[in-house]
Amino acid sequence: MDRVSAFGNDETVELLRTKFVPVAVSLQEELRAQDAAGEFFRKVADQRPDPKHTKQGYYIATPEGKLLKGWMYPRPDDGTMKRFLKEAAASYRAPEGAESPGDTRLERSVERVVPAGAAVVEVRSKVSDAVWPASAAERFDVVKASVGHDRLWVLKEEVEALGQGRVPDGLLERLVRFNLGDNTRCILEKWAPQAVRQARVELKPSGPGFILKGTVLLEHGHRGYEAKLHGLVEVRDGALKKFDVAARGKAWGRHSGVPFAPFGKFTLAVGFALAQPGASFETLPVHNWAEDYLGRK
């Protein structure tokens, strides 16, 4: 949620694009990984003295694993990111005769990859019209304005069904249970099957594709989300060419792990669009490991 303050500066972005090789990793995965990447990460992270309670944050290191800078705070960033990048870029001298490591394959027993032929959809969420508890913390303003990010996989056979004007139950269930919620401050706690009180969609032919309309009611315990969906879907030559969809409605309650939540009902919008090739496409849905994520086709 602090990515906007940390990486929101043009000069910071340019420094990272030109003077560094940036990599974004899951802390828990690298801490546990029994491969060369995990060893490299732990070697770098263990050189950072502070903070002691977590290894989350930022590291600038040589390819050999020597830590040059390491920090996590302040949050939101106050210019520290740009300053440290500039200092590191100015002082860095590549070692003489250093060799590029050969094998770059990861050995992750639990890692999933995008299923063959699947389309990857980028998902964003945003809260508005919310009454928040009072807080004097500067960080809280960042929290309230943050955008949630995730991914949705659309399997090959589901793309084919969309091309025939049909939304398969498995896809609708995945979208509803794993993506329709407020993940602006923490990963979304997936909805239990019994939380899906209503989830109806239809595709109507329009131009080269379809207009998607739908309505959803999710409710479980103290939290819920009632929303309408609208979108444009297009499949061409067996490939998903457009999946521009949005859900908008009222949400309430908070899921576990989220320390801040608005009072009462608030507006929650969730947007979907095809992920661009590269890191965005390869980023996995947060719940991809859940046994019911691809449970029904």
Added chain:
Amino acid sequence: MIPSLALSALLAAAAIPQDADFSADEFAKLHPALMKSEKWASIPWRGNLLEARAKAAQEQKPVFIWAMDGKPLGSV
């Protein structure tokens, strides 16, 4: 697996009231706002630390590592 017939019925496509209060015009405003490009996403992030290390050695640059719980590029 969720073989719940009840859930299946709830998920089944059905006629949607055409007066649903989320119009095409509203969608045309909301969707681009939600999906607009973000500055941090324009950074050429890699997800493989070994690939990043190899490229850094090759280009004689330091590695910048962003580590967080979950997936930095895809969660929260």
